[in-house]
Amino acid sequence: MTPTEFAELALGTPLELWLGEENETDEERAARLDAARDILADDPGLPDRVSQIAAEAIETYAPQLLKVHPLPSGRKSRSAGHRGAVAA
Secondary structure, three states: OOHHHHHHHHHOOOHHHHHOOOOOOHHHHHHHHHHHHHHHHHOOOHHHHHHHHHHHHHHHHHHHHHOOOOOOOOOOOOOHHHOOOOOO
16 A cells, blocks of 8 residues: 555545645636535544644654654753753
8 A cells, every 4th residue: 555545544534635636727627625525524534534633743753754863751850960060
C-alpha cells in the first residue's frame, strides 16, 4: 500500500478532493470545494480524525523523515553558580 492509498483509505475520499488537481478550472475547483463542504457537513468529526492521523504519522515517522534524534528525557538542572549574576 502506498502512502497515498493509506491516506485515501483513512479519509474515505480521494486526496484530490482536498488538495485539488493541477490545472483545474475555476468551475472544477468550485465543484470540488462544494463536494468537500458537503462531506464535512455530513461528517463533522472528519477534521478531528484527519488531525489525529496526521499527528500519529508525524510522531511515528518524523525521526526518519527529518533525520532528527529524540531529546533525552528528564531535565538537567543548572548549577547554582550559573543562574545569573547580580551586580554588586
